[in-house]
Amino acid sequence: MVLETIGLTKQYGTQLAVSDLNIHVKKGKVYGLLGRNGAGKTTTIRMIMGLMRPTKGEVILFGEKMTVPTKQCFNRIGALIETPAFYENLTASDNLRIIADLRGTQSKDAIDKSLTLVSLENEKSKKVKQFSLGMKQRLGIAMALMHEPEFIILDEPTNGLDPVGIQQIRLLIKRLSVEKGATVLISSHILSEIEQMADTIGIIGQGRLVDELSMDEIKRRNRHYVKMTVSDMSRTIPILEKGLHITDFEIINDKELKIYQIEANFEEVNRLLNKNEIGVSEISLNKGNLEEYFLKLTGGVSVG
């Protein structure tokens, strides 16, 4: 486990920004922290990075409880938190040089390599005040990746990027995870963005972790299926399995079941069950909708 939070809580006066948060980021995986604006994602990341003291709870980084941020630990992490910030009167290259010097462990070509990684190699001598928001976002990502960290934390990294930029960053994150074995924690309020990158998703709503599950589990929960209501479940199952070779199903209760093999011939299913004097009162196709699923979990109108 690269990161674990135990009961992480942040309270401002009477308002709970983050409440009893327990997230688990496994080594080499991409963890998506998904939640609506104001759900507590940035506050969580700020606490993880020691920018804010938790009211309660613990942050375990690389297996060790973080009390005071140490260079040894933070040199293994690259982070972009909220909107990227730079010294506007300096060039992109100078801004990265400042961070590189302060880290003190950079290879000579680290700056050029990181700028190339985010397609800013031709803009390195340009002052940051002349950068667009998208370019600043890329520069922020370059800053986070410059020292080749094993754990990358990106807070809403595609903010301000155009579709091509979003695609590039998405591919970059996947590549870092697959090729370099980097662990990534990425926060976003856009479901489709997280869905395409994450191995595990933590859904956060009103400061609480609503659910934490693998992408496979989410997909399983949101598969298309045909729901059937039958009069006799015990006799239905053998007919489905032996008579119709339908094996991918889930029994909900003694009357209802979900059949995931939606390509099956349900006219034939109905006919065969009727022939065996099993009453079928409902056959309906249900298309799993991931968006609706998250809306339900976050209890909101929209996850965007």
Next chain:
Amino acid sequence: MANIISTEFRKLKGSNILWICLAGCLILPVMSLFVGKNVTRPYEWLEYCTQSMWMSILLLWPCIFGLIGTYIFTRERIENTYKNLFIIPVGRVSLVLSKLFVLLIVILGITFLSYILNIAGIFIGVNFSLNKFMQGLETYLLSGLLTFVAMLPVMFITLMSKKGFLVSVCVTFIYAFISFIGIWSPMLSSVLPIISILRICNITALSIRYSFPMSVNIISMAIIGLVSLIGIIYAAKKQEA
């Protein structure tokens, strides 16, 4: 710490504050030249260099050094770059101590260059000698060092207030103004740091009356400087990104 100091200098690159530094270097020698060009009697080097210092120490330097200091101290807050530094992590206390060091070097650099530029006075007939030159240099650098100490309360307020550049600049100007009008009060003249610089550096162009001996000026300055420094360190520890 050396890394933090070098990056603090790097941050000044390309900023408008460098023009203010240049102004800081030029003001005093230009004033000396302006005042000195009409003098017909034998003109000594020390008199030439220090004749306008009272005005610099009371008004110009506090404003210029205050501007530079508040710029250095508010930079991270204005540009929201604290978070970039704290996640390295750069220590909060190390960061402000580095900023103070940079401010000291900038102030000493400006006072030194300002003094060197007085050499232009030779062209209007000022009597130059190496011995007097070294004495003058000592006066300039001491006044620069003491102005740095005198500016510490402004840096403390800047750090504590967590406001932008303009508020800090206003604080600087008010501080300089209070010091200026303080010269009419023998009591204030004995305790206000900026006026104390004139007395400690023996700049007598103004006839200021003091209620207490010079030791009170020295002690007052030391206490104000020390309390401000402790305050700065305390405020630094409380900094949030």
